[in-house]
Every structure is written in C-alpha cells, then in structure tokens.
Amino acid sequence: MALILDEPRTASCIALTNSSLYCINKNNLVDIIKKKPEFAVNLISRFRDKLSSINNKLISKHREEPGIASFQDSGGEILSNNTLRFKKNAIIFRESDKGKSGYIIKSGQVKLVRMNRVQKKETILAVLSVGEMFGELALLGDNTRIATALSDDDDTELISFDEKNFYHMIYNDIDFCLKIMKICCQRIKEMNDKIGGC
Amino acid sequence: MSAELKQYHVEKQSGEVLFSQGDPADSCYIVNEGTLEIFITDERGRKVMLATMKKGDIIG
Numbered sequence: 598m599a600l601i602l603d604e605p606r607t608a609s610c611i612a613l614t615n616s617s618l619y620c621i622n623k624n625n626l627v628d629i630i631k632k633k634p635e636f637a638v639n640l641i642s643r644f645r646d647k648l649s650s651i652n653n654k655l656i657s658k659h660r661e662e663p664g665i666a667s668f669q670d671s672g673g674e675i676l677s678n679n680t681l682r683f684k685k686n687a688i689i690f691r692e693s694d695k696g697k698s699g700y701i702i703k704s705g706q707v708k709l710v711r712m713n714r715v716q717k718k719e720t721i722l723a724v725l726s727v728g729e730m731f732g733e734l735a736l737l738g739d740n741t742r743i744a745t746a747l748s749d750d751d752d753t754e755l756i757s758f759d760e761k762n763f764y765h766m767i768y769n770d771i772d773f774c775l776k777i778m779k780i781c782c783q784r785i786k787e788m789n790d791k792i793g794g795c
Numbered sequence: 796m797s798a799e800l801k802q803y804h805v806e807k808q809s810g811e812v813l814f815s816q817g818d819p820a821d822s823c824y825i826v827n828e829g830t831l832e833i834f835i836t837d838e839r840g841r842k843v844m845l846a847t848m849k850k851g852d853i854i855g
Contacts (some may be wrong), residue, residue, distance in 0.1 A: 598823075598855065599820030599822045599823075599855055600820045600821070600822060600855055601823075602820075603820070604817055604820060605817050605820060606814050606816055606818045606819075606820055606855070607834070607835070608813065608815065608816055608833050608834060608835045608845055609814065609815045609816045609833070609834055609835065609844060610810065610812070610813040610814050610824075610831055610833050610834075610848075610854055610855070611810065611811070611812050611813065611830060611831065611832050612807040612808065612809055612810065612811045612812075612829060612830075612831050613809065613812065613830045613832050613847070614808070614809050614828075614830045615806070615808055615809050615829055616806070616807045616826065616827075616830065616831055617804065617806055617826075617827040617828040617829060618804075618805050618809075618813075618824045618825060618826055618829075618854075619800040619803040619804055619805070619824065619825040619827060620803050620805045620822050620824055621803050621822060621823050621824070621825070622821055622822045625803060627801075629799060632799060633799060635809075636799075640853065643853060661808060681821060684807075691799045703820070714824055718849065725812070751825075768801075779813070785826070789813075791807025
C-alpha cells in the first residue's frame with residue numbers, strides 16, 4: 598500500500614520463520630500488470646476485501662446500524678444514457694444495496710457515509726469532488742455497496758459505467774488500473790485512521 | 796503467476812527485518828513461504844503487533 602501511495606512505511610515487518618517472498622518495485626509492478634492484468638484484478642479484489650473488513654470494524658466501533666435517517670431516495674434526473682444529476686442530500690445508492698454501476702463525478706460533490714438510524718447521525722468516510730470515482734468497488738466481488746453515497750451539492754452530475762466498461766478499462770488502461778489501486782489504498786488508509794488503526 | 800514472479804524471488808532468514816517504520820516504500824512483497832509479522836513501535840517505544848502474514852499475503 599505504501600508503495601502505491603508513495604509514502605513512507607507506517608509499520609515494520611520482520612520474518613518470524615525463514616521466508617521466501619517476491620519483491621516487486623513500482624516499475625516491476627507496472628510491467629507485471631501490463632503482462633498479466635489479472636494480477637491487478639486480484640490485488641484490487643484484496644483491497645476491496647480489506648475495505649469491507651475495516652468498514653465492519655468501523656460499524657462496530659460506532660455501533661451503527663445500516664439504514665438511512667433523513668435523506669431522500671429521490672433518484673437522479675437522467676440527462677443521457679450514462680449521465681445523471683442529483684440534488685443535495687439525494688441518495689445515489691445505499692449501503693448493502695446490490696450495485697452494478699460505478700460513477701465518475703462530472704460536477705458537484707459526493708459524500709460516502711455510514712448511517713446510524715437510531716442517532717440519525719452519519720459517519721463520513723470520504724468527500725469526493727470533480728474527477729473522482731466511487732461505487733466501482735461494488736463491481737468487484739459480490740456487487741454489495743459497502744457505503745451509502747449522497748449528493749453533497751445541488752448540482753451533482755455523474756457519469757456512470759458498468760462492470761463491462763470497468764473491466765475493459767482495467768485490462769486495457771494501465772493508468773486507470775493504477776488509479777483504481779491508488780483509490781483503494783487511499784480509502785483503506787483514511788478508514789484505518791478513523792478506527793485508530795495504522 | 797509464480798512463473799512471472801520467479802525473477803523477483805528473495806529469501807529472508809528468521810529474525811531478519813524486511814523493512815522498518817519510516818523507511819521509504821520502494822517495493823511490495825508477496826509471501827511465497829514462511830511467516831512474517833507486521834508491527835509498529837508506539838510513542839513509548841513499545842512494540843504493537845498488527846498482523847501475521849502468510850503464503851499469498853501481500854505486504855507493503
């Protein structure tokens with residue numbers, strides 16, 4: 598993760614037994630992904646599992662329950678076959694929903710949150726702005742949304758993409774693939790910070 | 796996949812440090828065999844174990 602985020606190590610690692618490892622630097626990582634894109638898909642799937650696991654810890658720490666307090670399921674206004682517009686506080690998707698689309702923010706802002714139905718309180722996992730992507734993690738694994746996405750602007754326009762587009766981009770566009778990996782690592786780091794992990 | 800990874804193979808002896816907190820991150824590692832421990836050193840200098848890594852796990 599530190600390699601992808603280009604940050605110093607946040608922890609140490611020591612061999613407890615004689616160990617055999619594969620050591621991959623950044624250039625090698627790009628070469629491997631170019632030759633074997635499925636390696637990247639495997640890595641991204643592991644990141645997603647890690648995100649789900651941290652998310653669950655976050656829920657138990659905040660004693661949250663899935664559900665929505667005061668936000669509206671207004672749905673988006675369809676501008677074209679892959680562009681949608683949402684008003685402020687409109688729900689783009691709910692945690693635990695099955696999702697078949699990822700989104701890129703064309704204008705406005707989006708909050709990824711966990712909701713506490715009892716306290717009517719939200720825990721913000723991330724605030725995303727123009728050019729950022731979200732919802733793509735549901736396209737890996739079992740399609741379950743791990744957070745709720747809300748529009749945080751009165752004019753949030755989103756470009757949606759489906760699983761087929763997503764995998765096509767991962768397999769054919771190394772920059773997109775590295776971007777997805779970076780997004781996963783950043784979210785893992787942000788969420789780890791929230792639960793007081795490292 | 797292991798055929799492609801063969802050229803990146805390294806060995807570490809028991810007790811050998813793979814990397815330390817604060818080091819620049821120039822590589823990541825895939826465990827092929829053995830057990831490794833991830834830990835931090837807190838502000839009082841105490842070691843806090845975070846995870847044990849085994850075959851198939853990715854470190855760093």
